[in-house]
Structures are given as structure tokens and as C-alpha cells.
Amino acid sequence: MNLKNKKSFSSSLFILLTVLFCGIIPSFAQYPEKTITIVNSNNPGGVIDLMARKLAVIAKKYEDVNIIIENIPGGSGTAAMNYVLSQPADGYTLLATLKSYISTGLLSEDGVKINDFHLLACMVYDWEAIITNKNSEVVSFEDILKDAEIKNGRQKWLGPNTGGLDHLMALETWEKCSIQARWIPFEGSSVSIAALLGGNGVVYVGNPLDVKGRPDLHIAAIASPNRLSDFPNTPTFIEKGFDLKEQMWRGFSVKKGTPKNKLDFLENLLKKVSQDTEWQSYIKSGYAEPVFLNNAEMEPQLKYEEASAKRLLTRAGVINESSGKTNKNSWLYLIAFLIASAAFVFIVFKLKKTLNDKEFLVLVFLIGIPLYFLYQSSFFPNSQKITENGPALIPRIWSLGLLLFTLIYLFRFKNIKPTKNVSEEYPKLLAVKLVLLLLGYFISILFFGFYISTFLFIISILWTLNYKSILPMLSVAFGFLLLIYLLFEKSLNINLPNGIWL
């Protein structure tokens, strides 16, 4: 090897080693080297939130890991799911996962699915139960069957929103026990229980924890394979001759694409927590069962549960051919209806020789929007008959009412005098400037984050309003931002948006 070749060999080796070193270093970096966030869709104090908080405490016993909990409620879990998907797949953002996210995914409009996540482990089985009011005539499982027969399809079952796990449990029970009944959904489990206690239905679908502290409630049957030790007198469906096992499981997931070494670490950690006695007694205190099923063990179960949910929801008409139809070009239709109503209002104004520019825009909205709602509601399921108790019923009533009164208003007033005058021009221009600044502020937050945008916004408004002393301007902007930082970020642990570019 000559000198030149030697030199080039050494350089190549150096580059190769540098590349390898740079590539290897991160994979050898200690994980976790920063705080892990568990996102959940409950408010603080909810079942899944408390479970995540307990996990954070117990995990510290086994690994030097700092875990914080973030609550992102909304959209039956879609808000939390979308948030986790918006974060990098680096193992630092976990999703506290519920079985009900399967149906959330099936019904979601933006395509978020439980399959977008890698389920690390399922850690809790909370068995589903059918619950009755002890003070009513229908208490036992046999009573329910008998009552259903008498009422012939008019028996009322109560629970949270349609399409949720409790609704699926009801559908499965009806199918397996040959019951014909009606599902009456409420805003949540508490309001459903109040309705049960008030005699507005005969069965509530929930979990054993729902009877805790409520002596008037009775579990008629539980969908567990065996009787629960806390409820030794409560029969299972299997005992009653119906092959029905159903549970709300809870676990933890990460975004798909998370490196394997991090998946292994997290799975291991969750396994250690699941064997911890404090964890087990905590889960049991909520009448649930602590379990540990890893990703490989849950994979076939997830597939089965998704297929089953799809079948039941389709059978109940929740997933139907109308799903998704209304959204096609819906923005375009809205704009078209607004343009049409603008033309209509313009013609009416012309005919009435009115030049009331102030009212023009409001009237365009008040006519265009209900027209659009009426048009869209014709695509809703069960919307053929105007009086049908379907999703179109109420929007149609309000739309027609709004349209009627707006038209009365439009035609009632004659020769409204133009309100425009010179003295109003300047303040009106100011208001329009402020509207533009607000819109700019919103867009700026998306790109530059809250702090820079707010600073610029405050300065701009003050400048626009002729408040131009530099020092007070800066003091107001910095003082406000400091207050917000201390109050929201430091005291309340609320991270304000960072923006795409920062």
C-alpha cells in the first residue's frame, strides 16, 4: 500500500468509525433519559387517570424513571390518541389505552385507529356487568328475561353513549340471551345510574365499581368466567347458560415505530409493576382483576374484538352506508349555500331599496347556515320521514325555525335607513384591523408558538390603538407573558403551544 492509498484508507476508516460511532452512540444512550408522559383521555380523578398515576408511583420502585400524567379528554379518546400520534415515536409518550378505543377507531372520522399504536401490555380486566335497581320489580337476571318477554321490545336499557363498550355489551347480551330491548344512552355512567334509580329504565350496563357506595344497586349478572371474590353471590352469564364473557381492559400503548429496545424496556417495566403487591391490591380495590398480557398475547384478542365490534355496530345500524357520505365536499356546499343566501339577501335589499350594509353579513349567515343544515340532514340515517326520531329530527326543527324567523325579520322591516356615516369609519376600520390581527395571531401561534406570537400581538394592538410609548408597551407584553408562564406552565403544568417552527 503506497502512502496515498494509506492516507485514503486512514481517512475512510476514520469516516467509517465516525459514522458508526455517531450511529451507535444514540442506541447506547440510556433510556429513559428524560421524563415519560402518559396521556389519558380522562379528567384527573377518572378511572384510567388514577391507574396511570398509580403506575407512575410504583414504576419508580423498579426503575429510575420519571413519569408524568397528561389529561387530554374529548372525542371518546380521539383527542388523546391524535395527540400521541402527533408526538415522535421515541418511547417518551405513552397512551393509557382502553378497549373502547377499538370502537372509537371504527367510528372515528379522521381515520385514527387502535392499530396505529403498539399495545405494550394489557394490565387490567374490568368485567362488564348488568345492574338493576334493588327497589324495582326487576332485580334478578331471571326478572330481566321475564320482563323483556312481557315488554316485547320495549324494555329499556341504560348506559353511556351509543357505540361505546357498554352499548356493545348490551348488544351482545341481547343477541346471546334473545332479549329485545331499547338502548337509551345518557351522557355518562353517573347520569345513567340516576335514571335507573329514578325508574326510567330497568337495566344499566357498567362495571362492578359502579355499585360501590350505592346500596340500591344490584348486579344481576356478570360477564366474567368465574364469580368474583368481592361478589360471591353474583352469578355469571356462563352459570346461567349463556356463553358471554366481556370486559373493559386497560393497558398502555406507544406510537407504532417506537424502537425495539424501548418497547422491551417499557414492557419489562409494566410486567414488574403488574406483579407488585401494591399495584395488585389497588386494582382489586376497584373490583377489577390485575393481569399482564403482552403485545403478542393481545394481538389475536384485539383482532377478534375489532371484528366483533364491527359486526355488532353494523347490526345495530351504528356503522351504516350513510357513514362518511355527508362529509364529501361539505365545505364546498356550505360556501355554495352562503353565496346563494348572499345573492338572495342582496336582491331583497335591492327590492326594498335598503342599504343596510351592517346587517347584510349577519343575515347571509342566518339564512345560509340553516339551509346548509337542512340539506346535509337529508343524508342522515332515518331521515326519510320528517318526524322520525333520528339524528335529523332536531337539526331540522331548529333550522326551519331559524329560517322562518330570519325571513320574517328580513321582510318585516321596511326602508331601514343606512347607518353608515363618516364619524363611524375610523373605529370601524379599527375593528376590522383587530379582526385581521386576531386571525394573524391564530396563524402565528401555529407556526411560532404562543410566546412569540402573543408578544407580537400585544405590541401590534397597542400600536394600532396609538399606545406607542416603547417602555410601557414592552412592560405590558413581557409582564403578561411572565404572568402566563408562571401561572400556566409553572403552577398548573399546562404547556402552551410551541409552534411548528420552534
Place this chain on the structure above:
Amino acid sequence: MENTWDLIGTVLANVLSWQTLLIIVVGILYGILAGAIPGISASIAVALLVPFTYTLDAGQAMILLTTVYMASSYGGSITAILVNTPGTPGSVVTTFDGYPLTRQGKPGLALGTSIISSTIGGILGTIILIIFSIPIAKFALSFGPPEYFALAILGLTIISSLSSDNLIKGLIATLFGLLLTTVGVDPFTGFPRFTFGLSELGDGFSFIPALIGLFAIGEVLVQVETFVSKPKEIDKYSQQFPNFKMIKKLGGLIFKSSIIGTIVGAIPGAGGTVATFIAYDQAKKSSKTPELFGKGSLEGVAAPEAANNAAVGGALIPLLTLGIPGSASTAVLIGALFMHGLVPGPELFTKQIDVVYILFAALIIANIFMLIIGWLGNRLFVKVISIPPAILLAIIPAFAVVGSFTINRSMFDVGTCIAFGIFGWLLKRNDFPTAPVVLGLILGFMVEANLRRTLLMGDFTLLFTRPLSAVMLLIALVSFVYPFIRKKKKII
């Protein structure tokens, strides 16, 4: 507990300990501050504090969280009165007369009436909770879908009070609010309605950002149109607080509003906000000067504030007697109490009666502390009117943005707030009242869900055959027509 004296001893020892008093003071300061920040409603204020209660024992945690609930219900009125920005949904109605009083340079009168009414309402609500919780809980349980529907309709009749000057504009604004509540996934069929394929609209428009937009940003835009750069001066009028004579005059109204607040607050799903509208409506109907409502009536401040804070005691009734939360805040509370090993419900009275009575005593003491802190704070709050308007007009929208974002950590909510703000401005410019839009937003879901539940349960005749529902619908009819008859009589 072996006997009553032991129980009293335990309760007093706990409540009067310096730790408990400190917890109450901290809870009130935090609650007032949180309530005054737009976007942080009472339930969010309680929820945000839950993780900080882990180190406290169960009784102390319960006291802290209920104190915060109480104080934040009052705190919302401060920004409602001073800058037309309701800090919590329960203080929307307070803006109707509180803000006009500030515009007239009398913020002290509005703030003073608010703290006194809130305190009396809070104490009366607690007393009713202690004495009448069982019958009220039974009454609350008698509310099924037909009764909720009738209650919502009764609530909607308030538009005749809110817009008797121009009923047609009031009806249009209400119907617009009602129509907007149909956006989102239909809870009965799971079908997405008017969502444009956006998952953010799955739950419909977020109520609080819409509210902040309509009131805070809408008002800022209106103010800019009549912009005066000079701030108001702090004078003897702005520093004037209500005297004993004024309060005595309002006594009957505060009492009546507190009862309305407690009962409506005890009905799960109805809540303090609905109670404030009903109390305001009743106050206007029984007032000797109804024409002052909406223009700066002290009665218009006292009624909703008393009802709002009495509703805290009301919401605790189903929680403590049935284990069912009566409001969003008590729903958070129940989870937090579970975490501390307390099981709210009838068993609490049998197994941990001392905790229940400690809570009752702490609530009374919390109200007294709230009065002192609020009264002293008012001296400071009135100074807001001396801030140059340009600064307020710059800061309020920024605060509105933070508040809207905080609720769901969502920029979509920020967009909702700004859009509703611009729409609110357009409505106000054309003399369309914005209050009925909010009424529609509050009651829309309640009307739809309960009408459709009633139809699922049988048919619409249930609305008229169930006595309570029939009576409420009749009252609603009378209530709607009454202002017009009264107006006609006056003209004649």
C-alpha cells in the same frame, strides 16, 4: 362515633386546626384566581388541583377540593363584571348587569353585591344540604327524560326576559345557539353530524371557548369601535360598595335565588349555569324595576351569583346521598375521593359521618373566609377600570386564547373562540343579543337528548302525562307569555 358530643368535638378539632384553616385559605385564593381566569371553569380548577392532594389525608383533600369548587364559582364573576369576560360558565348571567355597572363607573357596587350574594348563597346552599338533602335527592331522582326536557324548555322561555325589547331577534339568536349544539357525533346513533370530517368537532363546538369568544372577544371588538384612549378615573362612585340597606333590600331575592340554585344544582345534568338563568328570570319577573335589568340592576347581579354558589351545595346533595355527581365539578370530586379511599354515597353517612360533618363545617367557614378575602380583594379589583383601555383591549384577547387552549390543549378550540368572537361582534353590531345564543348553547343538548330519550321510552304524550313534566311545561308557557301581558298592561 360514640355520641354527638364526641362527633362535635372531632369536627371542631379538625376544622379549627391551623392546617385545615390554611387549606381553606389557600383553596379560596386559588379558587378565586382560577375562577377569574377565562377557560378555567370550576371543574377544571378542581381537576387541576387533584394531583396536589395526594399528600393530604382524605378529609383535608375533600375540604380543599370543595373549597376550590365554591371559590371558583364566585371567582368567575370578577372578570364577568370588570371586563365582560365570564371566568366560568356560571358567571355568564352576571355579565348582563355586572358589566353595565362597570361601564357606568360603579364596579364596586357590582363586585360587592356579587361577593355578598355568593357568600349568602353558598351558606344557604350548605344549610339546605345539611337539613334537606334526603328529600331533595328524592326529588332530583324523579327527573327522567320528560322532566329534563320540560326543565330545558322552561329555561328557554327566559328569552322573553332576555330580549323583550325585540323578541324576534332574541328568538333568532336562541335558535342559532340551539342549531350549533347539533354539530358533533349524534349520541343516539353515533352518526357524525355537520362535522366536515374533523374529529375535533366530534364532541361539537367546545362550549367554554365559544362562550369566551362571544363575550370577551366580541366585546373587545365592540369596544374598539367606540375606542376612547383615556382610562376611567377611580372616584367615589367606583369605590362605592353596597351598604347594609342595599343588601337588606336584596335579602328576599338572594334567599329565593339560593333556593332555586340549590334545587336546580341538585338535579344531575342541570347544574349551576341553568340555575343562574332561571334565578335571573325569576328576579326580573318579581322586580319592581324590571326595566333596569340588562342595564345595570343590582338585582340582576345578586340573583345569578346567589344561585351559582348555592348550586355548589346543591350539587353535593346527590353526591353525598346517592353517590351520583350533580355537576362536572362533583364528577371530578368523586374520582378524587375514591383515590383517597372515600366512597361518596349513603355509606359515607354510616361509616365516616365525621368526614361528612367536617366537610359541612368547612364549607360554612370557607364561605366566611371567601367573604373576607373577596371583600378585601374588591378594593384592588376596582382598580382595573383605571388601566388604560388600550392595554385591556390587547390583553383580553390574549387571555381568551390561553383560556380556550387550556381546556383541551387544542388549537381548534382557540380557533372556535376567535370565530365565535367575530360572530358575536357581528351580532352585537346589529343589536342581536348574544345572551340568547349562550342560552341556546347551554340548553340545546338537554332539549334534544331528552326529547329523543322520551320518544325512545314511549312517545311524546309522556311529556304531558307525567305530572312534574306537565306542570313545568305549563309554567314554561305562562313564563313565556307573562312578560308580554305585563308589557301590554303597562301600555294600556
